[in-house]
Amino acid sequence: MHHEIKLMSGNEAIARGLLEAGINVVAGYPGTPSSEVIDTLLREYKEYLDKVYVEWSVNEKVAAELAIAAAWSGLRAAATMKMSGMNVASDSFLSAVYSGVTGGLVFYVADDPGVYAGMVEQDTRHYAVMAPCPVIEPRTPSEAKNFVLLAFDISEKFKIPIILRGTTVLAHSEEPVLLGEIKLKSKEPIFEKDITRYTKAGRKIVLEQHKEVLEKIEKIKEEILKEGYYDTFGEENADLLVITAGNASNYVIDLVKEISGIKVLRLWMPWPIPEELIRNHIESVSKILVVEEIDPIIEREVRCILQELGSRVKVYGKLFGGPIPQYDEMSQEIILRALKVLGLDIKIRETHERRTFRRLITFCPGCPHRNTYFALIEAMKSLGMSPKDTIITGDIGCTILAMNKPFEIIWTELSMGASVGLARGFIKSGSKIVIAAVGDSTFFHATIPQVINAYLTNDNVKIIILDNSWVAMTGHQPSPTSPNVTRKVLPERILEAIGIETRVIDPYNVDEAVEGMKWLLESKGPRAIVARRECTLQAIRRGIKGIARINTEKCVGCGVCLSRTACMALRFNKKERKMEITPELCNGCGLCAYICPFNAIEVKKPS
Amino acid sequence: MLIYAHLTPLKSKNLPEVVLLSYDIVIGGSGGQGVMSLVELLAECALREGGKVKVMKYKGLAQRGGSIKAFLRIGDVESPIVPLYSADLVVSLELAETLNVMEYVGNRTNVLIAEYRMPSVLNAMGIEKYPENIVDEFLHRGYYLLPAEKDLRENKLPVITLNTYMLGAISVMLHKLISDSTITEVLRGRLKRLLEENMKAYELGKRRMTEIIRS
Numbered sequence: 079m080h081h082e083i084k085l086m087s088g089n090e091a092i093a094r095g096l097l098e099a100g101i102n103v104v105a106g107y108p109g110t111p112s113s114e115v116i117d118t119l120l121r122e123y124k125e126y127l128d129k130v131y132v133e134w135s136v137n138e139k140v141a142a143e144l145a146i147a148a149a150w151s152g153l154r155a156a157a158t159m160k161m162s163g164m165n166v167a168s169d170s171f172l173s174a175v176y177s178g179v180t181g182g183l184v185f186y187v188a189d190d191p192g193v194y195a196g197m198v199e200q201d202t203r204h205y206a207v208m209a210p211c212p213v214i215e216p217r218t219p220s221e222a223k224n225f226v227l228l229a230f231d232i233s234e235k236f237k238i239p240i241i242l243r244g245t246t247v248l249a250h251s252e253e254p255v256l257l258g259e260i261k262l263k264s265k266e267p268i269f270e271k272d273i274t275r276y277t278k279a280g281r282k283i284v285l286e287q288h289k290e291v292l293e294k295i296e297k298i299k300e301e302i303l304k305e306g307y308y309d310t311f312g313e314e315n316a317d318l319l320v321i322t323a324g325n326a327s328n329y330v331i332d333l334v335k336e337i338s339g340i341k342v343l344r345l346w347m348p349w350p351i352p353e354e355l356i357r358n359h360i361e362s363v364s365k366i367l368v369v370e371e372i373d374p375i376i377e378r379e380v381r382c383i384l385q386e387l388g389s390r391v392k393v394y395g396k397l398f399g400g401p402i403p404q405y406d407e408m409s410q411e412i413i414l415r416a417l418k419v420l421g422l423d424i425k426i427r428e429t430h431e432r433r434t435f436r437r438l439i440t441f442c443p444g445c446p447h448r449n450t451y452f453a454l455i456e457a458m459k460s461l462g463m464s465p466k467d468t469i470i471t472g473d474i475g476c477t478i479l480a481m482n483k484p485f486e487i488i489w490t491e492l493s494m495g496a497s498v499g500l501a502r503g504f505i506k507s508g509s510k511i512v513i514a515a516v517g518d519s520t521f522f523h524a525t526i527p528q529v530i531n532a533y534l535t536n537d538n539v540k541i542i543i544l545d546n547s548w549v550a551m552t553g554h555q556p557s558p559t560s561p562n563v564t565r566k567v568l569p570e571r572i573l574e575a576i577g578i579e580t581r582v583i584d585p586y587n588v589d590e591a592v593e594g595m596k597w598l599l600e601s602k603g604p605r606a607i608v609a610r611r612e613c614t615l616q617a618i619r620r621g622i623k624g625i626a627r628i629n630t631e632k633c634v635g636c637g638v639c640l641s642r643t644a645c646m647a648l649r650f651n652k653k654e655r656k657m658e659i660t661p662e663l664c665n666g667c668g669l670c671a672y673i674c675p676f677n678a679i680e681v682k683k684p685s
Numbered sequence: 686m687l688i689y690a691h692l693t694p695l696k697s698k699n700l701p702e703v704v705l706l707s708y709d710i711v712i713g714g715s716g717g718q719g720v721m722s723l724v725e726l727l728a729e730c731a732l733r734e735g736g737k738v739k740v741m742k743y744k745g746l747a748q749r750g751g752s753i754k755a756f757l758r759i760g761d762v763e764s765p766i767v768p769l770y771s772a773d774l775v776v777s778l779e780l781a782e783t784l785n786v787m788e789y790v791g792n793r794t795n796v797l798i799a800e801y802r803m804p805s806v807l808n809a810m811g812i813e814k815y816p817e818n819i820v821d822e823f824l825h826r827g828y829y830l831l832p833a834e835k836d837l838r839e840n841k842l843p844v845i846t847l848n849t850y851m852l853g854a855i856s857v858m859l860h861k862l863i864s865d866s867t868i869t870e871v872l873r874g875r876l877k878r879l880l881e882e883n884m885k886a887y888e889l890g891k892r893r894m895t896e897i898i899r900s
Contacts, residue, residue: 085728085740194743218763251765252740254732328764335706410768427770432788435781435816437715437752437805483812637811644806646750 086255088248089114090122091219092186095226097126097260102153102181105133105141107523108552109160110195111249112188116158117553129262134555137494137523138163139170142185146174149183149239150276151267154230158186161200162493166524168205171239175209176287177275178237178294181265182230188244191371192407195246196491197474199405201373206241206349210295213241214347215324220255222248225346232301236294243348245371247325247407299352307346308355315362316341318420319391321376322369323348326408330369333413339422348376356383360391367416368395371408394420440482443647444614444624444665447544449585451480451487452643452669453609454513454542457595463511469504473497473516473525476551476613477544480515484644488515495524501539502532511538511599518545519557521569526576532604533577540598541578541606543569546613554616561612561620573606580606586683588672614665617684624666624684630656632678639670639679707760708862709767710855713786714778715803716753719848722875723778724755726852729871730863731759739765750806752785759862770794774858778851779803781816783823796828797854797894800835801847829854829897836889846879846886853890857898865891 086094093115096104106116119132131148135141138159148155159167164187171185187202206213214229216222225242233240274283302308312320312334322330323345334340343359345351348370360366366384368377377395384391394416396404401416411426418424441448458465465487472478472488473496481488490500497514504512516525521543532539549555558567573580579601583594591609598607612622626647635655640648647663648670650656657678659670671679710727714720721742728738741756756767770791777783777798790796800820807813823830831854833847842850849872856868869887876883 085725085732085738087742247741247766250742250744252728252742253738253765325764329766331763332706409766410764427791433784435752435784435805436807436813437750438807439751440806442750483807484810641810644810646806646809649809 082257083254084257085252086219086223087114087250087252088216088219088222088244089188089250090118091223091255092226092242092244093118093123094255094257095223096156097123097130097262098223098258099182099227099230100154100261100263101130101156102265103131103145103148103155104158105135105144106158107135107138107141107163108549108555109163109188110552111190111246112158112160112163112186112244113552113555114249115186117555126260126262129264134549136558138167142167142170142174145183145185146170146179146239147269148267149179149181150177151269152181153265153267154182156184156186159188160195160197161187161189161202162197163187164202164205165200166494171205172209173278175211175239176278176284176291178287178291179233179239180237180268180270182233183239184226184229184233184242185239186242186244188246188249189372190246192246199372201371201375202241202243203348203375204373207375209239210291210350211238211240212295212298212347213243213349215243215345216248217324217327217344219248219251219253223255223258228307228346232298235301236298238291238294238298243324245325245407295350299350302347302350303352303354309344309346310342310359311344312340312342313338314341317362317364318422319343319359319363319366320369321345321366321380323376324371326369326371329408329410329413333410333417337417337422337424340417345376349379351376351379351383353383353386356380357387360384360389363391365420366391366393367401367420368393369402369408369413369416370395374404438483438644439479440484440644441476441479442614443645443660443663444618444667445476446546446585446609446611446614446667447477447479448643448645449588449591449611449667449669450542450544450609451485451515453583453585453588453591454595455485455487456592457599460592461596461599463599468511468513469501469509470513470515471497471500471504473514473520475517475520475549476546477515477517477520484642493524494520495528498525498528498532498539498541502528502535502537505537505539511540513540513542515542515544517550518543518547518559518569519549522558522567526572529573529578529604529606530576536603538602539604541573541604542598543606543608545569545608545610547610548613548616550613550615554613559610568608570606570608573608578604578606580608582608582610585609585611586667588668614667618665622684624664624682625661626659626664626666626668626671626679626681628657628659629678629680630654632676633657634676634678636675638675639673642673643669645670707758707762708774709772710757710759710774710776711754711767711772711786711789712757712776712778713752713754713782715782716751718778718803719845720753720755720778723848723852724757726871726875727757727855727863729875730867731757733867733871734863736862737761739763741765752782754786774855776851776855778847781819783828784816784819795858796823796826797851797858798823798828798830799833799847799851800830801833829894831890831893831897833890836893837886840885840889842882842886842889843879846883849883850886850890853887853892854894856887856891857894
């Protein structure tokens with residue numbers, strides 16, 4: 079047999095694992111660090127897409143329900159999302175766990191310890207405890223691929239959904255992965271009518287389902303012991319036991335090569351943990367250190383089990399002021415410090431002052447959002463409103479970047495769709511006018527109910543939909559307004575159907591955009607603007623390119639164009655005392671030309 | 686198990702030879718400079734030489750001109766994360782970006798810096814000053830500063846070849862781990878355009894690094 083080895087990231091390996099597991103249906107919503115699973119399936123494995131149904135859904139709940147129905151029909155199904163997405167999907171997920179599945183159902187959820195992408199340090203494993211369902215946590219890309227196959231086997235054997243937990247390091251680190259065979263076969267979907275299993279209305283039905291799922295968890299614990307779904311290494315009779323899982327265990331494995339006196343128990347599944355497994359590993363032990371990413375899930379369970387066993391082994395970790403901080407990602411340094419607290423002879427190099435070179439996270443050159451926010455500020459000024467003192471609620475995605483320089487006008491970022499939800503709340507709390515700014519994909523994802531409420535109670539909420547036709551921040555996945563979507567959905571049609579007066583503007587036409595914003599702000603009651611212009615990065619990729627040029631005879635080098643836009647394409651040439659434009663970066667958005675008091679910038683707009 | 690003898694530090698000849706489990710490289714720079722393709726290329730070279738590799742890419746908001754970094758660990762390690770103050774080689778594709786990867790520099794780390802300046806928008810807007818004074822400090826610390834901007838300009842090479850220029854410099858440091866022929870072979874295989882320019886930049890970086898070490 080041909081054994082191919084390929085350098086793969088955790089997410090690419092998971093995509094491969096799904097195919098090797100004979101997947102039938104995959105659905106998800108983009109979110110860092112989870113997006114590359116579906117990206118990879120759509121980009122690298124096109125030839126299999128006639129046998130596997132792969133979809134970017136409108137939100138995670140939509141994806142979850144698609145996958146659940148497939149698994150109820152006996153097919154193998156997966157849903158992918160970031161941790162925040164699991165909150166959206168959880169309503170359906172938790173119910174599905176009670177009902178169980180006939181085909182394998184794997185939820186790949188990627189957490190972001192250390193906050194590399196923004197949003198809270200949420201630990202998805204809580205959902206496993208809450209559901210209850212098993213959660214499996216690979217530590218390397220190779221293992222991620224293998225664990226996908228194992229996850230399906232466990233899910234089908236015990237007829238229960240399973241969470242595959244990833245973290246940023248697993249998702250975005252790479253190693254050589256041994257590829258297995260892709261065995262896709264089309265299965266006949268069979269969904270058996272069973273009202274007591276697939277509905278929830280009724281105490282008797284639900285209690286029976288709850289009892290059944292609890293029994294499954296006990297059986298899974300037995301399976302973990304029987305099949306040995308854990309690793310042990312280090313010194314057999316050590317006094318200190320380290321219990322660990324996932325990416326965190328990599329640091330431990332590397333450290334025990336150099337440090338003696340440690341025994342390690344690495345869990346493949348951080349939950350559930352069989353009592354027997356802990357009992358079998360604490361004979362010679364007086365201390366346990368628990369090393370895991372984000373919350374003390376394993377630690378709590380181990381403490382419970384030890385209490386039940388009547389053990390006096392002392393547990394160290396994140397709880398009760400333990401040696402490991404409860405926030406930020408795990409690192410070798412944190413573990414070394416913890417081992418030192420536990421009395422091991424370890425030298426730690428003290429950190430000296432950290433210097434950094436700061437790069438502002440702002441809109442790309444040519445970004446239409448920059449023009450939209452600029453037009454809003456211009457309109458506010460001309461109407462005598464103070465852009466500094468008016469509440470503008472923001473939302474998830476590139477549209478949030480107006481929180482940074484040069485605008486600094488976004489006050490809030492809460493969750494998908496919360497721009498309009500919060501805006502209504504501020505109105506009901508006494509604000510006279512609140513502006514809500516949201517991107518196209520975020521609008522479809524979770525903003526429509528809030529808009530309906532805004533209409534119902536006639537709130538003075540001004541909605542700006544910054545429609546760049548892509549889910550840009552996560553790597554340009556399609557949105558319902560994308561040019562490559564055959565059946566488009568346009569936000570203005572939804573807004574008008576609800577009853578909200580709406581205008582569509584092109585942010586590259588700055589005059590028109592300013593007029594549109596004035597129209598938005600002048601009314602009483604809810605109104606909306608759809609600012610439509612494709613994400614500049616995507617437009618350039620498709621050969622749609624504009625350009626601006628400085629007329630050096632007119633330019634006086636005042637720098638207003640730069641200070642008001644913070645556009646990276648603009649530079650001050652010290653020698654000439656004039657502004658310069660980097661042609662590779664500029665896309666002719668026309669904003670600097672609009673601003674220039676000396677008409678020194680000529681623009682060729684993209685067609 | 687593969688054990689990688691630590692490459693003799695070029696600066697401190699009196700240090701004892703340390704046997705390490707891995708050779709750790711950290712590469713920093715700004716989004717769009719080619720940090721990710723550089724680490725991918727080095728990983729492929731190391732694999733061809735029979736090494737075990739772990740790569741970590743901190744993509745950040747790369748397309749939006751942010752700071753980015755990547756790790757490559759060659760050897761017998763499980764974690765892709767280079768521990769603080771313990772890299773074998775730290776490379777920065779931009780002068781000031783070196784500050785963002787300094788926390789990986791320890792006593793025996795070789796530091797290669799492209800003397801190439803990409804001021805931030807904050808610098809351009811006059812809100813913050815570009816840290817020009819670090820040049821003297823870096824030289825004083827014994828870091829290798831490669832006159833990348835000057836070399837590329839004098840040889841009429843486009844800025845896009847900066848990462849292959851630095852690859853040339855890196856190849857000098859890695860000659861015991863990865864052979865020159867492996868690098869040029871992988872480089873040729875990966876390049877889709879500007880083949881001639883990139884090969885020229887590679888040779889230029891190699892020559893410059895050799896000169897700096899000799900002096």
